[in-house]
Amino acid sequence: xxxxxxxWFYIMISPWVIGFLVxxxxxxxxxxxxxxxxxDLFTSPxxxxxxxxxxxxxxxxxxxxxxxxxxxxxFLSVSIGMVASLFIAYFLNKPLRGMRTYRTLLYIPATVPVxxxxxxxxxxxxxxxxxxxxxxALFGINGPPWLLHPAWVxxxxxxxxxxxxxxxxxxxxxxxxxxxxEFYEAAAIDGASSRQVFFKITLPLLSPVIFFNLxxxxxxxxxxxxxxxxxxxxxxxxxxxMIVPLLFxxxxxxxxxxxxxxxxxxxxxxxxxxxxxxxxxxxxxxxYESEVKRE
Amino acid sequence: MxxxxxxxxxxxxxxxxxxxxxxxxxxxxxxxxxxxxxxxTTYLAKFTLIPQEFHFENFIKVFxxxxxxxxxxxxxxxxxxxAIIGQVLASSMVAYGFARLxxxxxxxxxxxxxxxMMIPGEVTMIPSFVIFKNxxxxxxxxxxxxxxxxxxxxxxxxxxxxISRLPIELDEAAQLDGxxxxxxxxxxILPLIKPALIAIAIFTFTWNxxxxxxxxxxxxxxxxxxxxxxxxxxxxxSSSGQVPPWNLVMVGSLMLTIPMLIVFFxxxxxxxxxxxxxxxxxxK
Numbered sequence: 407x408x409x410x411x412x413x414w415f416y417i418m419i420s421p422w423v424i425g426f427l428v429x430x431x432x433x434x435x436x437x438x439x440x441x442x443x444x445x446d447l448f449t450s451p452x453x454x455x456x457x458x459x460x461x462x463x464x465x466x467x468x469x470x471x472x473x474x475x476x477x478x479x480x481f482l483s484v485s486i487g488m489v490a491s492l493f494i495a496y497f498l499n500k501p502l503r504g505m506r507t508y509r510t511l512l513y514i515p516a517t518v519p520v521x522x523x524x525x526x527x528x529x530x531x532x533x534x535x536x537x538x539x540x541x542x543a544l545f546g547i548n549g550p551p552w553l554l555h556p557a558w559v560x561x562x563x564x565x566x567x568x569x570x571x572x573x574x575x576x577x578x579x580x581x582x583x584x585x586x587x588e589f590y591e592a593a594a595i596d597g598a599s600s601r602q603v604f605f606k607i608t609l610p611l612l613s614p615v616i617f618f619n620l621x622x623x624x625x626x627x628x629x630x631x632x633x634x635x636x637x638x639x640x641x642x643x644x645x646x647x648m649i650v651p652l653l654f655x656x657x658x659x660x661x662x663x664x665x666x667x668x669x670x671x672x673x674x675x676x677x678x679x680x681x682x683x684x685x686x687x688x689x690x691x692x693x694y695e696s697e698v699k700r701e
Numbered sequence: 702m703x704x705x706x707x708x709x710x711x712x713x714x715x716x717x718x719x720x721x722x723x724x725x726x727x728x729x730x731x732x733x734x735x736x737x738x739x740x741x742t743t744y745l746a747k748f749t750l751i752p753q754e755f756h757f758e759n760f761i762k763v764f765x766x767x768x769x770x771x772x773x774x775x776x777x778x779x780x781x782x783x784a785i786i787g788q789v790l791a792s793s794m795v796a797y798g799f800a801r802l803x804x805x806x807x808x809x810x811x812x813x814x815x816x817x818m819m820i821p822g823e824v825t826m827i828p829s830f831v832i833f834k835n836x837x838x839x840x841x842x843x844x845x846x847x848x849x850x851x852x853x854x855x856x857x858x859x860x861x862x863x864i865s866r867l868p869i870e871l872d873e874a875a876q877l878d879g880x881x882x883x884x885x886x887x888x889x890i891l892p893l894i895k896p897a898l899i900a901i902a903i904f905t906f907t908w909n910x911x912x913x914x915x916x917x918x919x920x921x922x923x924x925x926x927x928x929x930x931x932x933x934x935x936x937x938x939s940s941s942g943q944v945p946p947w948n949l950v951m952v953g954s955l956m957l958t959i960p961m962l963i964v965f966f967x968x969x970x971x972x973x974x975x976x977x978x979x980x981x982x983x984x985k
Contacts, residue, residue: 411802414882418798421791422814425851430817433828440827447831494721497714504715510969511722515729517961519911521929522954525936526732529947535746537731569725629821632913636933650823658918663827670824677821 440667447661458668468644469652469669473676476648479560480627483567488619491574492612496604498575499582509579513572524636527566528553538565553638556645563633563646574619581615582608610693617692621684625677649673736760736951743948756948763952766935770953772924773931780842780927781909787849788856788905789898795852796860797886801872818854830918840922845915849905856901863897864890896971903968910961928957 416423441458443451462469494512498505518526530537531552539549552562585608593603631650634640640647640655649669657666727750734752735743736759742748764770799811833844867890875885891898916930923934932953936945 408803411882412804415798415802415804415807418802418882418886419795419810421850422795422852422854422857423810425791425848426813426817428832429829429848429851430820430825433825433832434820436828436831437824494718497718500714502711502714508718508722512725513965514962515725517965518729518954518958519913519929519961521911521913521933522957523728525932525950525954526728528936529735529748529951530728530731532746535748537727537748537750541727569728572725625819625821629823635913635917636936653823653826654914654918657827657830667827670821670826673821674824677819681819 437667437670440664441671443664443667445663447663451664454664458665459672461665462668462672468647471644472647472649472652473672475560475644475646476628476630479563479567479630479648480624482560483564484620484623484627486564487568487571487574487623488616490568490571491578491619492616494571494575495578495582496608498579509572509576512575516570516572518570520632521636523566523569524633527562527569528637531562531565553646554642556642559638559642559646563630563637566633566637567627574623577619578612578615581612585611613692617684617688621681624680624684628673628677628680649676732951732954735948736955738948740946740948743946744944746944746947759948759952763949763956766949768931768935769924770928770931770956773926773928774956776842776925776931777910777927777929780845781906783842783846784849784909785902785905787846787851788853789901791850791852792856792860792901793891793894793898794886795857796864797890799857800861800864801869801885801890802882814854814857818858826918833919838919840920840925842920842925842927844919845909845912845927856904860894860897860901863894867893899968900971903964903971906964907961911957928953932957 440451442453442455444454444457445451498509498512515523531539533539533549533551533554536549536552538552542549550558552558589607589611590603593607598606629650630648631654634646634648634651635654638646640651650673653666653669653673656662656669730752731748731750734750735748737752737755737757738748738759739754739756742754799807799814829844833839836843838844838847871889871893872885875889880888911929912927913929913933916927917933920926920930923931926934932950935953936947936950
């Protein structure tokens with residue numbers, strides 16, 4: 407009986423096992439090997455040792471710029487998005503009529519596929535005719551040339567990411583609704599101010615949701631591709647080039663498969679390091695209800 | 702909650718949320734306005750926020766281009782349909798295995814499964830391309846569809862949680878009635894996890910409908926492109942010095958967005974059950 411169960415276990419999970427071997431483990435080993443080669447896809451790969459990594463870290467200035475751009479974009483878009491979501495969710499959580507409608511309205515932009523929103527933002531951010539600069543002009547502000555200027559292109563991309571703020575709002579709001587009313591009632595009896603309630607009750611109890619959002623948001627932003635590909639192609643002067651579009655260009659435009667694989671592994675390392683750092687530090691600031699706080 | 706909200710506070714909250722909603726809705730209104738603009742307005746880029754012209758024929762014109770939008774639509778539908786079938790079948794099977802059956806090595810395998818969620822897809826992108834190229838699958842939808850039939854760690858995890866919550870007595874009773882493990886999966890478990898399967902179907906739809914990078918890598922033949930790639934091609938193919946037909950590009954963007962909205966409105970009920978998880982559909 408036990409043996410039959412074990413056999414059925416392996417039959418049932420076989421799709422994942424096969425998929426894991428063929429589409430994950432095998433490709434990972436192969437891509438690790440490729441990162442030590444020079445390969446143009448047509449001739450056979452040449453083993454060149456650590457040359458790709460040495461070139462990446464010592465010679466390739468575009469790569470460093472790319473890493474910096476990616477971090478700049480990821481940290482600012484995730485942190486600004488987080489604060490904005492918290493702020494908006496806090497208001498939406500008030501027991502007022504019509505809050506569901508507002509929630510739906512705010513979420514709608516997040517349903518727009520990235521291809522469509524990128525194309526939309528090309529028009530919105532056009533220097534003279536775009537809606538954003540015409541709106542700024544109403545207040546007498548001379549809008550910047552956004553996507554065409556090295557200093558403004560990253561803020562433009564961050565602005566675009568904020569259009570999808572509804573995702574974070576929905577997530578945090580669900581977390582806020584999960585906080586037991588008793589906590590708020592007890593606080594009200596004790597005469598806590600609304601500021602105290604927010605910082606001493608809502609925020610700590612929400613920290614697991616914030617944590618989840620932060621990890622997923624950062625890893626997701628490190629992998630930004632479509633926005634850059636459609637809006638800027640990395641320009642002007644590589645000011646908006648990011649890791650994945652650079653990887654794509656190396657692999658599928660210039661057929662430098664080995665170099666591109668090396669970039670992929672650096673990206674992987676970055677994701678692991680950040681996940682580990684956030685996980686380790688989470689003990690200090692994430693509060694789980696079932697846990698007794700370690701002193 | 703019986704915490705009273707002051708009159709002034711109440712109206713400032715409404716004012717804030719209304720302004721915010723208006724700001725977030727403005728880009729969509731602008732898209733509609735561009736989509737309905739005449740070719741001349743498009744050429745001069747004299748768009749208005751509130752639609753002033755109503756050239757609904759743009760929605761027909763987009764299907765009469767050299768680029769075959771009917772094909773784009775059909776390709777997207779094929780891609781999404783098979784992706785959903787694959788994910789629902791494979792992920793539920795694997796999830797049932799992990800939730801209900803015992804075997805040596807199960808825990809290790811589950812930890813491996815969970816850790817694969819942390820691997821960015823870019824790491825396996827080049828070798829996967831090589832595999833599919835050697836199979837002769839370039840310029841087909843197969844590289845985009847087939848991996849779905851091998852499940853996905855996130856969906857498996859979600860469904861496993863859902864199945865674990867069902868009482869084990871169900872399985873035991875079915876076993877006494879002579880049902881085998883596959884029978885329990887297909888006749889007892891599957892019907893009971895229908896809401897979760899619908900949620901999986903919605904996630905899979907969301908991920909695949911707007912997916913850009915995969916089609917960009919595997920499809921060079923314009924007739925094989927899904928809609929997301931097709932709309933981008935339309936915005937980029939105008940010969941140099943020529944302005945892209947922005948009104949038609951925005952019609953395409955709307956066609957790309959509307960099915961997402963429909964799924965969002967009809968799926969909201971199921972997504973609410975998955976409150977915490979629904980947000981991660983943002984990772985496209």
